Amino acid sequence: MLHIFSNKDNSKNKKIIDLPDADLFFVPMLQGAGLAAQAVVSVGERVLRFQLAGKAAGNISANVHSPVSGVVQAIDSMILADGKESQIVVIKNDNKNEIVEKFNTANKIDIDKLTSEFILQKIADAGIVGAGGAQFPTFVKYNIKDKNVDTLLINAVECEPYLTADYAVIDQRGAQLFEGIKAANKVLNAKKIIICIEKRNSELAESVNRFLVRPENKNISIKILPDTYPQGSELQLIKSICGREIVKGTLPVDAGVIVSNAGTILSIANAVMRNEPMTERIVTVSGAVGKAAGNYLVKTGTPVEHILKALKIDFDRQNQQIVLGGPMMGKAIENLKIPVTKGVSGILILDKNKQEEYNCIRCGYCAEVCPMHLLPYKFYDLSRKKANAPKLDRYHIADCIECAACAYACPCAAPLMTIIKASKTQTKV
Numbered sequence: 240m241l242h243i244f245s246n247k248d249n250s251k252n253k254k255i256i257d258l259p260d261a262d263l264f265f266v267p268m269l270q271g272a273g274l275a276a277q278a279v280v281s282v283g284e285r286v287l288r289f290q291l292a293g294k295a296a297g298n299i300s301a302n303v304h305s306p307v308s309g310v311v312q313a314i315d316s317m318i319l320a321d322g323k324e325s326q327i328v329v330i331k332n333d334n335k336n337e338i339v340e341k342f343n344t345a346n347k348i349d350i351d352k353l354t355s356e357f358i359l360q361k362i363a364d365a366g367i368v369g370a371g372g373a374q375f376p377t378f379v380k381y382n383i384k385d386k387n388v389d390t391l392l393i394n395a396v397e398c399e400p401y402l403t404a405d406y407a408v409i410d411q412r413g414a415q416l417f418e419g420i421k422a423a424n425k426v427l428n429a430k431k432i433i434i435c436i437e438k439r440n441s442e443l444a445e446s447v448n449r450f451l452v453r454p455e456n457k458n459i460s461i462k463i464l465p466d467t468y469p470q471g472s473e474l475q476l477i478k479s480i481c482g483r484e485i486v487k488g489t490l491p492v493d494a495g496v497i498v499s500n501a502g503t504i505l506s507i508a509n510a511v512m513r514n515e516p517m518t519e520r521i522v523t524v525s526g527a528v529g530k531a532a533g534n535y536l537v538k539t540g541t542p543v544e545h546i547l548k549a550l551k552i553d554f555d556r557q558n559q560q561i562v563l564g565g566p567m568m569g570k571a572i573e574n575l576k577i578p579v580t581k582g583v584s585g586i587l588i589l590d591k592n593k594q595e596e597y598n599c600i601r602c603g604y605c606a607e608v609c610p611m612h613l614l615p616y617k618f619y620d621l622s623r624k625k626a627n628a629p630k631l632d633r634y635h636i637a638d639c640i641e642c643a644a645c646a647y648a649c650p651c652a653a654p655l656m657t658i659i660k661a662s663k664t665q666t667k668v
């Protein structure tokens with residue numbers, strides 16, 4: 240693992256601000272790992288906020304809901320930030336904010352009285368997926384059946400530069416976070432719950448400790464981890480905190496651990512306590528954005544161009560690029576109609592990388608920093624030799640978590656990530 244720049248100060252201590260709604264929402268049916276949801280609304284139909292717009296289609300798939308009330312203007316398709324094509328439900332916002340089902344929040348929900356089956360169903364119905372970026376459906380992850388989970392890790396490590404969305408959750412949404420933890424653990428029944436943060440954010444311990452002193456939270460603790468990259472990746476976190484290696488072909492749950500991002504836990508609280516599906520998330524806007532840098536509550540389906548306009552951000556297409564996510568693992572986009580989805584933690588405006596690329600000099604730095612103990616320079620060699628999939632498999636390319644640590648460390652700016660992503664696609668064929 241390696242130490243990288245942070246650049247979080249511009250947004251770290253900013254209050255979460257509600258982003259004004261767009262007039263037109265582009266709601267992708269593919270907002271999770273696995274299969275896209277199946278659209279259940281039609282063109283011309285009036286929809287209400289939180290109405291089911293797409294139904295999960297398959298074992299690994301998640302429901303999608305309308306973020307606003309309005310009229311379905313079109314059902315189209317779009318290539319999303321990750322290069323995947325998705326069906327898009329285009330909704331013209333009527334700005335009436337009419338909600339599908341009124342929920343009486345005056346009657347406070349008592350989580351102790353809810354069954355784990357009820358909470359799991361709520362998580363499924365609400366279309367909750369991992370908010371850290373992987374977008375894996377949470378009800379699939381939490382459907383542990385007879386497996387024993389001894390540890391629940393709440394991941395707020397956020398090791399990518401610029402991003403402070405999880406920081407904002409821990410700092411400003413503590414009450415909701417602890418509701419979500421309680422609901423999540425009613426399903427998982429873990430003996431230990433650990434909130435994980437980076438050393439550079441250790442001041443967050445103060446916000447968390449206000450809740451930890453309560454007797455009902457006696458099984459919850461906080462752990463401060465080194466500022467190394469990619470400390471926040473699921474496998475690294477499990478190794479650092481629990482000392483367990485996840486054996487190839489198994490899942491963290493097989494080792495008794497579940498990792499959930501802080502934003503995911505917030506969505507669980509919203510679903511269980513307020514009957515709200517996952518139609519919004521906290522997004523860090525940062526980079527070359529001047530005073531607009533901050534943390535915003537953004538409805539999913541909001542196109543990036545609306546965010547630029549609402550925050551009065553000038554974007555120079557010639558010299559700058561927009562990245563969804565962090566600068567290491569995020570995706571640069573060209574089409575500004577691409578919307579925020581459930582896994583988009585950041586919108587960054589960064590200078591275009593004009594660094595000269597050189598041939599590999601076999602320094603080995605890429606292998607030194609690889610958290611998966613791979614040999615990235617081998618992928619470089621094999622790609623130049625146009626090697627076939629079995630050769631790439633021999634070097635375990637499928638284990639690569641695409642963290643980009645190797646590319647960051649490479650003194651020759653070898654295009655390792657382009658090569659790795661292309662090679663991984665080749666091995667899947």
Ligand code: SF4
Pocket residue numbers: 605608609610611612613614615638639640641642643644645646659
């Ligand atoms: S090879 Fe993959 S896992 Fe290893 S450093 Fe590079 S991107 Fe990260």
Ligand code: SF4
Pocket residue numbers: 598599600601602603604605606615616619645648649650651652653655
């Ligand atoms: S860090 Fe770059 S130059 Fe060094 S071995 Fe890896 S690919 Fe080659």
